[in-house]
Each structure stands twice: as C-alpha cells, then as structure tokens.
Amino acid sequence: MRIKKYTEVPSTNALAKKTKPRSWTVIWAEKQTSGYGRKKDYWFSPKGGLYFTIILPKSKIEDLQTLNILAAFITAKVIKESFKLEPFIKLPNDVYVNHRKIAGILTETVIGSDVKFSIMGIGLNTNIEKFPKELENTATSLKIELGRKVDNEKILKQIVTELKEQLKTISE
Amino acid sequence: MKLKLTIQGKEYEIEIEQIDREKTKIKIGDKEFLFEEKKGNKEKTLVPQTSLPKRNFSKKEIKAPIAGTISEIFIKKGDFIKKGTKVILLSAMKMENEIISESEGNVKEIMVKINQKVKEGETLIVLD
16 A cells, blocks of 8 residues: 655645556545535545545446445444444445544546546544534544544554455445 | 447347449448448448438447436537536436547437436437
8 A cells, every 4th residue: 555645735636636656556634625526526634534536446437436426334343343333334425423424435537438537535533622603513533532642553454454355346 | 340239238240342433332241331422422322222210320329338317518509529528417326427429529419408317228319
C-alpha cells in the first residue's frame, strides 16, 4: 500500500484527479480546505478527521458501482467490529451512527469508450470533537460516540486492505 | 470485403461489395443495401433492398456508458471538442462519472438536459 500523506490539501479527490498516481496509491490528508461530496457539497474536514482517496485500478464500470456500495459496507464493518458501535448504511454511500452521519464516500470516474481513471474518496469523522452549529444535529464522530481518540492510520489501512480484497472477488 | 463489428454486445457481419464504379452493395446480416453515386455530383443515394437502417453510421455520437442522470454539461452547441474533452457529468449509483469524448469535432447537437435520466447506450451528444 502506497500512502502519500499531506498535512493539508484542498481535497484529496481533487489532488488525485490532478496528479493521477498509479492504482492503489492512497492520498491521505490530515485536513481538507475544500473537501467535497456529491454535487460538490461541502464536506467538513478539520484536523482530526480521516480523509483519503484511493486510486482504483482499471475496472469495469459495473464493478465500480458494486465497489462504491461495498465501500460503505466495509467502512461500517470497521466501525462495528473495531469500536462496537451500531452503524447504519444509507445506501449506497453514507454511513450513520445514532442517526447522524459519520462517513461519506464519493467515487469519481472518467469514462470514454472504457473506464480511464477512477478514484474513491472516503471521509470518516474520527477524532472530531465538535461540529459547527449547522451540522450539530446531523453529523457525529467516533470521538463523540466513544469518548476517546482513535487511530486514523489503522482505520485507513483496514478499509483499503478490505477494499482490495473485495475488488479481487468482484472482478473475477 | 467482409467485416465483423460488435455494437453493444451484438455481433454484425458486414460485407461490402463494389459492383461497378458507381454502385456499392453493403450486406449487414441478411439485409442488403445498395448505394449508388449520382453522376455529376458526389451525393450518395440509398436504394433500399429491404429496409433503411435508422442510424446514420457515419455520425460521431457520444453515448451514455451507463444509465444515470445528467448532472452537468460542460460544452455547448457549436463548440469544437478534442479527443479527451470532458463533455458531461453523469451521476449513477451516487458515482460521478465524467464522460469524455473519444473523437474530435464540432458539437452539432446536445441531446440531453440537466437532471434528465438516460439509459445505457442513449446518445448524449452528436458531433459533426
């Protein structure tokens, strides 16, 4: 697993699209200044949270669609098994804990006659202590739910390893 | 000359036969089409033997690779686009897919609108 870690970037997905590193490279940032979700919706990304983008290998578009859903399951599984919380998946790509959003996934592809490039961005609210007023009732973090800090790198590696395994299975 | 073409997973056998200087016969599967060049100009006329194909095969079209919803259109009618130009953002299964052009040309027609749902294989853009 090749991890490129940054202290601050505008957006890990935007950086991945710009630099186009080889597949399975992970771009990880401690903070995003312009983190975004679908339809360029703002993703609150202060220091403490986990924000990373995985450069996916060339795959069939159907496999990418499946992988997008699987990423939500894998993120939820890591939350459940590592922290004994009860996550809820809002299909296809959001994860909630106690009715509040804890993670979001944004897969972006470039397609011509076939898939040219695809990336998967994952934002997971890990060590965020407080959300701004407009998100207070709709977002949560592992720190808020558990009352303690978690290891961002360990979670990142668990998610990427599992995704790699799953892609192998669905591409076969 | 015999050719095999696969269009959307279906295989077509195409046979092109030059009958004389002005006539060309094209056989697609079991259907035959006769093309005749008019004397004095270069316009081609089609003399149907069975039925006319609905699609103009010479047209350059950009089609939806998957079913989804049009989120953004990056080009406008009349624009000249190169191979690799980002033309449309198609959202499917909450994935954002940038559709790029595989050929160059002028945008003759944009067949879709923002928020329109499209099927796989549906024509999005026609190029000149």
